[in-house]
Amino acid sequence: MLFILLCIQVVVQVPVVSEETLAPPQNIHVDKWLLTWTPATEERDVTYTVQYSSFDNRVWKDVPACVQTSFNSCNVAFTKTESEYGCVMLRVQAERRGLTSRPVKACSRYGDSCTPEVRLTARPGSLTVYLSENHSMFVEHGDNAQHRVYYGKEGESLQMYEDGTSSVTIHKLEEGKHYCTKVQYIIFNQPYGLESCTQCEVIPESRHAPKQTEVIVAVVGVVVILAFLISAIAYILIFHHRRIKLWLQPPCQIPDHFLFEPFPEHHIRSSPSSSSDGHWDIISSIE
Secondary structure (H helix, E strand, C coil): CHHHHHHHHHHHHHHHHHHCCCCCCEEEEEECCEEEEECCCCCCCCEEEEEEEECCCCCCEECHHHCCECCCEEECHHHHHHCCCCCEEEEEEEEECCEECCCEECEECCCCCCCCCEEEEEECCEEEEEECCCCHHHHHHHHHEEEEEEEEECCCCCEEEEEECCCEEECCCCCCCEEEEEEEEEECCEEECCEECCEEEECCCCCCCCCHHHHHHHHHHHHHHHHHHHHHHHHHHHHCHHHHHHHHCCCCCCCHHHHHCCCCCCEEEECCCCCCCCCCEEEEECC
């Protein structure tokens, strides 16, 4: 009975152990053949292994001096002789108690013979990635050497934008948002050397063009005001048109000669009565 209980406990614990993961190292970059990284955990029993891959051979190999090392840096000058042009890709993975993290590729902060030099300029709605065409890669390989540009919002995974030989402008970006880019050399459509480290810029908002929400609010306000004015005018014309007519009539004034001159005499003409009922006077004129 005890043996059965132990077997059940082992079966229950196995999935828990298999689902455990190890956080990978962060901020992996190269500066003058010195590779450095930041541990993702504070545990002391974590070691790191550095690997490289050349353009000639796409197999990832361990850097002999940096296998299961407890340090957070590694001199990778050894790899310069492992490629035809001295350019390799590098990555680092963490290890602890039989667990291995996912490998993370290294990048180069500064442009060199193996990494593009990148400058960014942000404008309202767009981001321009300036790239140099005067480079040894293009001298050696001509049009077969290109830049592969990646971009995306800050905090999200970067996606490939396009391959090109010159500077690239990315359009239709949200204003006020942070966008990031990285660039890598491509030779014969294959990645070559280290990527440039990710750079981010905020897309500025347009100063002259009002925001869409402000335009909508302004239009709605104008429509409401016009509707109110039209309703008020229609109400006044329908229910107070007589009063409006009285307001528009000119004032009635009696001429001065009617007030100060005597009223003229009437010229009256008498006519004999043609009827036995009586007689009447006819006013011929009033001057």
